[in-house]
Amino acid sequence: MEKLKYALFTGCTAKQSTPEQMKSTMAVADKLGIELIELTEASCCGASHLQDYDDFLSLVLNARNIAYAEKHGLTMVTICNTCQLNTAMTKHRLDENEDLKNKVNEKLKEVGLEYKGTSNVTHFLYAIIDDFGLDKLKEMVVTPLSQFNIAPFYGCHNIRPSELQNKTHKTKESAYRPTSLDDLIIACGGITVDYKEKTKCCGFHAELQAPKTAAILTGNAIAGATDSNADWMVTPCPLCHLKLDTQTHHASESIGREVELPVLHMQQMVGLALGCSAEELGLQHHLVNVDFV
Numbered sequence: 001m002e003k004l005k006y007a008l009f010t011g012c013t014a015k016q017s018t019p020e021q022m023k024s025t026m027a028v029a030d031k032l033g034i035e036l037i038e039l040t041e042a043s044c045c046g047a048s049h050l051q052d053y054d055d056f057l058s059l060v061l062n063a064r065n066i067a068y069a070e071k072h073g074l075t076m077v078t079i080c081n082t083c084q085l086n087t088a089m090t091k092h093r094l095d096e097n098e099d100l101k102n103k104v105n106e107k108l109k110e111v112g113l114e115y116k117g118t119s120n121v122t123h124f125l126y127a128i129i130d131d132f133g134l135d136k137l138k139e140m141v142v143t144p145l146s147q148f149n150i151a152p153f154y155g156c157h158n159i160r161p162s163e164l165q166n167k168t169h170k171t172k173e174s175a176y177r178p179t180s181l182d183d184l185i186i187a188c189g190g191i192t193v194d195y196k197e198k199t200k201c202c203g204f205h206a207e208l209q210a211p212k213t214a215a216i217l218t219g220n221a222i223a224g225a226t227d228s229n230a231d232w233m234v235t236p237c238p239l240c241h242l243k244l245d246t247q248t249h250h251a252s253e254s255i256g257r258e259v260e261l262p263v264l265h266m267q268q269m270v271g272l273a274l275g276c277s278a279e280e281l282g283l284q285h286h287l288v289n290v291d292f293v
Helices: 019-032 055-072 081-096 098-111 124-140 162-168 180-187 211-227 238-246 248-255 266-273
Strands: 005-009 035-038 076-078 121-123 149-152 232-235 263-265
Touching: 005 055, 019 035, 019 124, 019 263, 019 266, 055 076, 055 081, 055 098, 076 081, 076 124, 081 098, 081 121, 081 162, 081 238, 121 124, 124 180, 124 266, 149 180, 180 232, 180 266, 211 232, 211 238, 211 248, 232 238, 232 266, 238 248, 238 263, 263 266
Parallel strands: 005 035, 005 076, 076 121, 149 232, 232 263
Antiparallel strands: none
16 A cells, blocks of 8 residues: 655644644554655634634635645645634635635735645545545554543534535535544444534634633533543544633533543544554643543
């Protein structure tokens, strides 16, 4: 099998707020023999906030990021659900609208770049499933997670809008009953937990506008996983991880019960199954105790 190689768009969060996600991404890529070329020139995707303020600027910034991947001639891989949504949405809009693409390229020309539409955009979750393959991953598992009930938390942006994400990824799934993260848990030897909140919003993007609502969403997600007998949660999104791991106090107050559950990044879960150490996976950065590992 030819070695997989991607242009890695880290986004902001993995380099600052969740450094353990960056560490575990690189550790897992190394174990799987995947080469990741970090796009060090890339900027923030707009985090779904810039898009509300200046839509055209967000298109230019995301087209700029994709243009760097195009210069490498590689598919761009993201490790954040919100980055995935904004980057894939930009690609879709520019590829479908020549007029808009020309206007964006007028701005990119000022910095010597051009968006051509030649690079695909995919999340690392789907790169593992679609390109590497779950069967091959199963063969490489050295520490099956068979003693754990693991609650997948998909969040919003990797599965919505389904028309866009199903166009982007080979794995087709429903926004209401997705299977990708469940399938990954099973491939790692874990027992997947089904609960209704796994496809809900974590509350991150409502934090500034409606903090009470955001905290309720966070609390409900943790409570739902807990009540379904989960030992821990796993998510492919660092923004969801921040809410679920660091906001348990506010979440508990908002729903009127104490909630706290270990939350791992998708890459950390895969890394554990592949035999990576706690240090390699950055487990010391978690707020909720993960000593169970």
